[in-house]
Amino acid sequence: MSEPQSTAGTHGPRPAYVELVLDAATKQYGSARSRFTAVDAVTATFTSDQTVGVVGESGSGKSTLAKMLVGFETPNGGRVTFNGESVAQVVKSRSGRMDFRRAVQFIGQDTTSSFDPRRRLDDSVLLPLRTLLGLSDGEARARMAETLDALRLPVALASRYPFEVSGGQRQRFAIARGLVVRPRILVCDEVVSALDVSVQGAILNLIKDYCEQHSAGLIFVSHGLPATGFVAQELLVMYHGRMVERGPSAQVFADPQHAYTRSLLNAYRGEPTLEPVGDDDLDPALTVAS
Numbered sequence: 001m002s003e004p005q006s007t008a009g010t011h012g013p014r015p016a017y018v019e020l021v022l023d024a025a026t027k028q029y030g031s032a033r034s035r036f037t038a039v040d041a042v043t044a045t046f047t048s049d050q051t052v053g054v055v056g057e058s059g060s061g062k063s064t065l066a067k068m069l070v071g072f073e074t075p076n077g078g079r080v081t082f083n084g085e086s087v088a089q090v091v092k093s094r095s096g097r098m099d100f101r102r103a104v105q106f107i108g109q110d111t112t113s114s115f116d117p118r119r120r121l122d123d124s125v126l127l128p129l130r131t132l133l134g135l136s137d138g139e140a141r142a143r144m145a146e147t148l149d150a151l152r153l154p155v156a157l158a159s160r161y162p163f164e165v166s167g168g169q170r171q172r173f174a175i176a177r178g179l180v181v182r183p184r185i186l187v188c189d190e191v192v193s194a195l196d197v198s199v200q201g202a203i204l205n206l207i208k209d210y211c212e213q214h215s216a217g218l219i220f221v222s223h224g225l226p227a228t229g230f231v232a233q234e235l236l237v238m239y240h241g242r243m244v245e246r247g248p249s250a251q252v253f254a255d256p257q258h259a260y261t262r263s264l265l266n267a268y269r270g271e272p273t274l275e276p277v278g279d280d281d282l283d284p285a286l287t288v289a290s
């Protein structure tokens, strides 16, 4: 895949290697009177060479962990760093923020609030291509069209406003907006939960392919264990705000070390597992063109 890289102004090149680190990172919510610890002193490294699934029950701190990694939440204790520098510091300046957004893209579960209701969807998808990558209008539109096609989104839908498409379509536009930037690490928070089951597998394939074709890292937050094991080479298990286990997905499935992981796996026993889909089985429309 060609990587147009304007070096003009603030449109810097894509970094080769990216490392996000949680260093005893803690996030507490509430007031001094009633504090609640959502993430409790988690130390973990995520790189552009790794695909990591973050799993755990509802309320275990998965989303909070992801939001700290991308600078949407600031830790009350410990640090979060991006290639050695504090994320909180990096995102303070415009150029630091742009470098960071070029390298790390977050796709969340709440697409209602993540799209500007006054912008048409194509404007929202094109915006990062112009501002972060400095692509011309033609280049940006071509890249958007390629990505929408891969996500089975008719390009005609892109001229609508966010409230004029279904929740599942809006979710796919959110995925498109993250993928078009071709980040070095993609952070996905429950991105397929709201989608129709028939579309979920295709989107998971697309995310997996993206990471393989672009040698990109993935942090995939989900309470769906089979889906997470399918897209991620490693699993990180959260329980009551703590990281209780991390290891290669196959190893965690075969030989879970923590009692909570065992109970999580037991809850899924008997459910259908997702097998990697071979190229021959893939709808050509679902691969990210390179």
Ligand SMILES: Nc1ncnc2c1ncn2[C@@H]1O[C@H](COP(=O)(O)OP(=O)(O)OP(=O)(O)O)[C@@H](O)[C@H]1O
Binding pocket: 029, 030, 036, 037, 038, 056, 057, 058, 059, 060, 061, 062, 063, 064, 065, 223
């Ligand atoms: N902004 C907030 N203010 C107060 N409490 C919060 C806030 N965000 C999250 N929490 C609390 O922190 C805990 C962890 O929430 P988080 O969203 O990280 O969990 P999760 O594992 O992602 O859950 P789910 O799978 O349901 O999305 C929960 O108890 C939640 O209620």
